[in-house]
Amino acid sequence: MTVEEAAAAIREHDAVRPRGGGTKLGWSPRGDAWDLDTRPLNRILEHNEGDFTAVLEAGVPLVEAQAAFGAAGQMLALDPPLGTGATIGGVMATNDSGPLRHRYGGVRDLVVGVTVVLSDGTIAKSGGKVIKNVAGYDLAKLFAGSFGTLGLIARVALRLHPSPVHTATVTAATDDPAALAGAAARLAALPLEADSLDVSWRDGSGRLDLRFGGATARERAHAAREHVGLDTGLDEDDAERWAELRERQRGDIVVKVSGRPTDLPTLIGALPAGGSLVSRAALGLSWVSLPGPEAVAPLREALAPRACTVLDGADRVDDPWPTVDPGALAVMRRVKQRFDPAGSFRPGTFVGGL
Amino acid sequence: MDGRLRDAAPEGPTITAPAAQADASPRDLRALVAELREICGDDWVFTQEHQLRTYESDGLLQYRAIPAAAVVPGGADEVRRVVAACARAEVPWVARGAGSGLSGGALPVEDGVLIVLSRMKRILEIDLENHRICVEPGVTNANVTAAVAPAFFYPPDPSSQIVCSIGGNVAENSGGAHCFKYGFTTNYVTGLELVLPDGEMVQVGGRELDPPGYDLLGAFVGSEGTLGVATKVWLRIVPSPETVRTLVAFFDSTREAGEAVSDIVQGGVVPGAIEMMDAKAIEAAEQAARAGFPMRGAALLVELDGAERECDARFEEVSTICARRGSDDVRVARDEAERQRFWKARKAAFAAMGRISPNYFVQDGVIPRTTLPQVLERIEELGREYGLIVANVFHAGDGNLHPLVCFDGAVDGEAARAEELSGRILEACLEAGGSITGEHGVGVDKKRHMPKMFGEADLDAFQRLRCAFDPAGLANPGKVMPTPRLCGEVPGEYRQHPLEAAGLAERM
Numbered sequence: 001m002t003v004e005e006a007a008a009a010i011r012e013h014d015a016v017r018p019r020g021g022g023t024k025l026g027w028s029p030r031g032d033a034w035d036l037d038t039r040p041l042n043r044i045l046e047h048n049e050g051d052f053t054a055v056l057e058a059g060v061p062l063v064e065a066q067a068a069f070g071a072a073g074q075m076l077a078l079d080p081p082l083g084t085g086a087t088i089g090g091v092m093a094t095n096d097s098g099p100l101r102h103r104y105g106g107v108r109d110l111v112v113g114v115t116v117v118l119s120d121g122t123i124a125k126s127g128g129k130v131i132k133n134v135a136g137y138d139l140a141k142l143f144a145g146s147f148g149t150l151g152l153i154a155r156v157a158l159r160l161h162p163s164p165v166h167t168a169t170v171t172a173a174t175d176d177p178a179a180l181a182g183a184a185a186r187l188a189a190l191p192l193e194a195d196s197l198d199v200s201w202r203d204g205s206g207r208l209d210l211r212f213g214g215a216t217a218r219e220r221a222h223a224a225r226e227h228v229g230l231d232t233g234l235d236e237d238d239a240e241r242w243a244e245l246r247e248r249q250r251g252d253i254v255v256k257v258s259g260r261p262t263d264l265p266t267l268i269g270a271l272p273a274g275g276s277l278v279s280r281a282a283l284g285l286s287w288v289s290l291p292g293p294e295a296v297a298p299l300r301e302a303l304a305p306r307a308c309t310v311l312d313g314a315d316r317v318d319d320p321w322p323t324v325d326p327g328a329l330a331v332m333r334r335v336k337q338r339f340d341p342a343g344s345f346r347p348g349t350f351v352g353g354l
Numbered sequence: 355m356d357g358r359l360r361d362a363a364p365e366g367p368t369i370t371a372p373a374a375q376a377d378a379s380p381r382d383l384r385a386l387v388a389e390l391r392e393i394c395g396d397d398w399v400f401t402q403e404h405q406l407r408t409y410e411s412d413g414l415l416q417y418r419a420i421p422a423a424a425v426v427p428g429g430a431d432e433v434r435r436v437v438a439a440c441a442r443a444e445v446p447w448v449a450r451g452a453g454s455g456l457s458g459g460a461l462p463v464e465d466g467v468l469i470v471l472s473r474m475k476r477i478l479e480i481d482l483e484n485h486r487i488c489v490e491p492g493v494t495n496a497n498v499t500a501a502v503a504p505a506f507f508y509p510p511d512p513s514s515q516i517v518c519s520i521g522g523n524v525a526e527n528s529g530g531a532h533c534f535k536y537g538f539t540t541n542y543v544t545g546l547e548l549v550l551p552d553g554e555m556v557q558v559g560g561r562e563l564d565p566p567g568y569d570l571l572g573a574f575v576g577s578e579g580t581l582g583v584a585t586k587v588w589l590r591i592v593p594s595p596e597t598v599r600t601l602v603a604f605f606d607s608t609r610e611a612g613e614a615v616s617d618i619v620q621g622g623v624v625p626g627a628i629e630m631m632d633a634k635a636i637e638a639a640e641q642a643a644r645a646g647f648p649m650r651g652a653a654l655l656v657e658l659d660g661a662e663r664e665c666d667a668r669f670e671e672v673s674t675i676c677a678r679r680g681s682d683d684v685r686v687a688r689d690e691a692e693r694q695r696f697w698k699a700r701k702a703a704f705a706a707m708g709r710i711s712p713n714y715f716v717q718d719g720v721i722p723r724t725t726l727p728q729v730l731e732r733i734e735e736l737g738r739e740y741g742l743i744v745a746n747v748f749h750a751g752d753g754n755l756h757p758l759v760c761f762d763g764a765v766d767g768e769a770a771r772a773e774e775l776s777g778r779i780l781e782a783c784l785e786a787g788g789s790i791t792g793e794h795g796v797g798v799d800k801k802r803h804m805p806k807m808f809g810e811a812d813l814d815a816f817q818r819l820r821c822a823f824d825p826a827g828l829a830n831p832g833k834v835m836p837t838p839r840l841c842g843e844v845p846g847e848y849r850q851h852p853l854e855a856a857g858l859a860e861r862m
Contacts, residue, residue, distance in 0.1 A: 108569060124811045134527045134576050223663070284563060285564060327555070
């Protein structure tokens with residue numbers, strides 16, 4: 001399939017749901033739409049090693065892209081849980097991310113250009129393939145996290161980074177939420193240049209994981225131990241550990257909380273029995289795993305006014321999206337109307353009924 | 355406006371001239387000015403030509419326009435009321451911060467209103483625990499860092515940081531010397547309070563990341579004042595680096611220096627800054643800053659910042675690479691004073707051009723870094739063809755070139771030739787796979803080059819965004835887009851969703 005063929009197919013359907021690897025299909029209501037499978041858009045169009053950039057078609061599985069980049073000692077610094085075949089288009093559309101976000105930012109910070117297909121079949125691009133560029137509006141940011149409701153993300157240009165030659169992780173555990181939050185806050189305020197800083201909580205006990213990457217990762221991890229203020233360990237063979245932390249972002253019912261670093265004790269306090277969380281402690285972003293759909297409302301109430309979005313299990317709750325400020329929602333509605341005037345892309349499935 | 359909007363094609367944005375600004379009659383403006391005086395007070399509304407001259411240009415002096423009125427609101431609510439009054443009177447307006455922009459982005463619209471945000475410079479909130487600061491748009495870039503120092507800093511650092519305002523930085527998505535490592539304004543803005551062109555006030559984002567819904571924040575930052583005006587800005591700040599190490603290495607040619615840059619970046623080093631100057635730029639900078647730079651083919655300033663251990667290890671590596679790539683003169687800053695001297699020379703390069711040339715144009719092209727040698731050669735070739743000197747200053751890490759095209763405005767036709775040469779240089783950047791602007795913005799200056807980078811469908815998609823925010827086209831008209839466009843009605847019927855029909859959801 002080519003992008004042009006995708007555009008022709010979009011024109012022919014009244015309602016379209018772009019889908020990639022299908023690892024996050026439950027993240028918003030199903031809606032009544034024809035599935036546009038992006039996986040045939042599977043070419044790595046460019047990998048400009050010397051420039052640390054790449055251009056991918058939307059259906060390229062992230063695992064495949066990372067293998068190609070890795071062969072050159074490079075990576076896309078985006079490490080969400082991948083399931084069996086998450087594609088770059090799907091990761092972008094859902095604004096998914098992982099522990100590396102601590103250092104490298106999220107989708108919006110790593111995508112430098114995008115080609116989209118709109119409901120009338122228009123193929124349009126924004127940005128470019130250089131890492132610095134302010135020409136024209138930044139439509140890539142608008143489409144990142146739009147859950148396929150504005151149009152099809154067809155091609156994505158990305159900034160890459162060098163893969164760390166070594167990694168090392170400082171670990172600590174405590175069952176005192178205040179001590180855990182205090183340690184995370186101390187570390188976040190220091191210029192450690194760590195790759196990741198995660199805090200997690202399960203079954204009444206908490207854990208802190210602070211990962212360093214680079215030539216001096218081990219030395220820097222060792223030096224950071226004194227700042228933790230808890231008993232620490234050092235893990236130099238830490239790949240498994242981080243794979244496991246990433247997987248904690250997935251579950252039966254998972255709520256993503258857009259909060260503040262200082263919310264952490266409140267967040268832990270709000271966990272119901274059987275609940276758990278993993279938090280990018282310096283960013284204030286948390287993924288809370290709940291035992292059932294009925295636990296969503298009490299969590300929202302305890303954390304109000306923080307925005308709580310149901311990801312896994314969204315198709316099984318009444319209101320997966322949090323309430324959006326009416327003024328901002330009115331602008332979003334106008335954006336939707338301009339980009340998707342026919343209302344073809346997943347109508348009624350996004351925030352505020354968009 | 356209704357009649358004209360209905361005439362637009364139903365398929366969405368169309369190209370139609372002229373732009374909205376011609377509409378307001380003088381009588382309408384007198385009524386509007388009276389209203390502005392009521393909102394902001396007589397002292398803060400200017401209509402006399404000698405007062406308005408102050409605002410006729412931004413940092414790009416070749417463009418001039420006198421607005422009908424300039425108004426200097428004292429707070430967000432006054433801005434809202436000013437914009438609402440302009441919307442009711444159907445008068446276009448332009449927001450202006452410090453006026454230090456380099457693309458004519460804050461050039462006033464004749465017969466329009468200029469909204470000057472220089473009084474709004476309060477720091478509203480500092481939340482070090484959550485790494486946030488909230489400021490009014492008139493606060494200078496440098497004052498943001500000053501407010502959170504020494505433990506934290508605000509990384510985007512345009513050369514004009516002492517004077518340029520955060521509101522302007524948001525409009526232009528400003529970069530600076532350190533953005534290869536740290537990113538641009540857009541990576542640091544977490545929330546905005548906006549006045550939309552219809553006079554509505556909304557908040558997008560806030561202190562938290564990933565607010566639900568479309569990333570209006572990401573769309574707004576860098577929109578060059580065409581989507582509305584920010585009245586409050588939440589910024590992310592970061593811990594100040596443990597250590598900073600700076601060196602300058604001199605090479606015989608920009609090719610050698612370029613190879614050193616490639617080696618450094620390929621090796622996995624992400625320097626805080628990596629800046630290159632060619633012989634002409636060194637000559638000018640040295641005359642102004644007297645940093646003791648020798649007259650060589652190229653100077654490479656490399657700054658590493660971060661954890662002490664990592665910097666030490668990497669600094670050795672960088673010195674070795676520079677020597678291997680042909681530098682026989684690597685100078686390491688021994689103290690902060692020497693570091694400041696290095697930077698002064700680099701930052702003086704633009705202004706110093708005045709010492710070796712009566713006039714010059716600054717360009718802002720971007721290229722994939724690996725194409726640097728070919729593009730530099732091409733620029734030199736073009737310079738010879740046009741008989742003009744081109745000096746080059748680059749943010750070498752991210753391939754952002756600032757060619758300075760030197761000319762003498764007193765010589766008949768030379769300015770026009772220099773402008774044509776500037777255009778040819780941007781074309782060379784595009785042919786290499788780059789962009790027409792890395793950090794200065796499109797403004798009025800580069801809008802004619804937009805069609806070289808973007809096709810009609812791309813520009814049409816941009817216009818859809820513009821129309822979602824500003825259907826009447828009153829916010830900074832005549833900027834960014836190459837030709838004036840109007841917004842049609844929202845095309846087609848917006849279909850009612852079944853949930854809506856069932857009364858389970860509603861549209862506002």
